[in-house]
Amino acid sequence: xxxxxxxxRLVFLALVLVVFLLPPVWLFLSALKPxxxxxxxxxxxxxANPTLENFVNTLSRAKFLxxxxxxxxxxxxxxxxxxxxxxxxxxALAKFRFKGDTIFFLLIMSSLMVPLQIIMIPVFLVLRDLGxxxxxxxxxxxxxxxxxxxxxxxxxxxxxxxxLLEAARIDKTPxxxxxxxxxxxxxxxxxxxxxxxxxxxxxxxxxxPFLVITDQDHWTLxxxxxxxxxRFGIDWPKLLSMSVLSVLPVLAxxxxxxxxxxxGIMAGATKE
Numbered sequence: 001x002x003x004x005x006x007x008x009r010l011v012f013l014a015l016v017l018v019v020f021l022l023p024p025v026w027l028f029l030s031a032l033k034p035x036x037x038x039x040x041x042x043x044x045x046x047x048a049n050p051t052l053e054n055f056v057n058t059l060s061r062a063k064f065l066x067x068x069x070x071x072x073x074x075x076x077x078x079x080x081x082x083x084x085x086x087x088x089x090x091x092a093l094a095k096f097r098f099k100g101d102t103i104f105f106l107l108i109m110s111s112l113m114v115p116l117q118i119i120m121i122p123v124f125l126v127l128r129d130l131g132x133x134x135x136x137x138x139x140x141x142x143x144x145x146x147x148x149x150x151x152x153x154x155x156x157x158x159x160x161x162x163x164l165l166e167a168a169r170i171d172k173t174p175x176x177x178x179x180x181x182x183x184x185x186x187x188x189x190x191x192x193x194x195x196x197x198x199x200x201x202x203x204x205x206x207x208x209p210f211l212v213i214t215d216q217d218h219w220t221l222x223x224x225x226x227x228x229x230x231r232f233g234i235d236w237p238k239l240l241s242m243s244v245l246s247v248l249p250v251l252a253x254x255x256x257x258x259x260x261x262x263x264g265i266m267a268g269a270t271k272e
């Protein structure tokens with residue numbers, strides 16, 4: 001029997017852990033350094049004189065709270081909209097039989113093979129014609145429906161016993177109530193997984209806000225971080241502190257939804 005805690009395996013896991021943890025730890029500790037110490041040579045991991053001045057300056061002078069609010073609005077609304085559309089579409093494709101349902105599902109899946117660069121210009125033109133450029137709505141609506149979310153929810157909902165739904169239909173229960181009262185509670189692990197990934201995707205999204213928004217008052221946090229890099233220099237204290245603050249919501253999301261995420265991921269990994 002293989003020893004799970006063999007010294008070789010433990011050493012390998014320790015090395016992998018160091019490789020993955022070193023960049024975020026270095027980022028956080030560097031954000032606590034004064035600017036002179038950031039450029040010190042040889043570089044040091046632990047700050048000699050830790051200070052929160054970089055974070056205070058970022059919060060007070062860099063319109064950080066405005067950018068943070070914009071990112072929060074875009075991430076939360078877009079993620080909720082994406083989950084809602086994916087749940088309804090997944091339920092329809094999993095539990096309803098209609099002419100061409102398989103072809104329709106394959107068409108949705110085939111869109112995964114279409115590069116973003118191909119549809120970027122047409123979607124941009126549609127948003128321009130709708131007057132949604134320079135608005136947060138333009139950033140929220142365009143990527144709301146994703147074939148990945150529809151596929152995930154369809155594959156999860158298809159495993160819900162039809163007998164539960166048929167019993168509700170015999171009692172004259174409307175379809176929307178079946179969806180809300182039966183399907184959604186039974187699909188919470190998959191919904192939590194999809195919600196977490198959508199929140200992170202939208203929070204970290206840079207390209208689409210960059211194309212849609214030029215007004216600084218509507219910038220998301222990722223646009224603000226990218227614009228901290230100037231043509232003739234980089235404000236490293238501001239860049240490091242903003243990067244650390246932008247990571248904290250992602251950590252909070254995964255911490256809060258980790259139980260649902262593990263349930264959703266493991267649900268498709270085993271068979272009874």
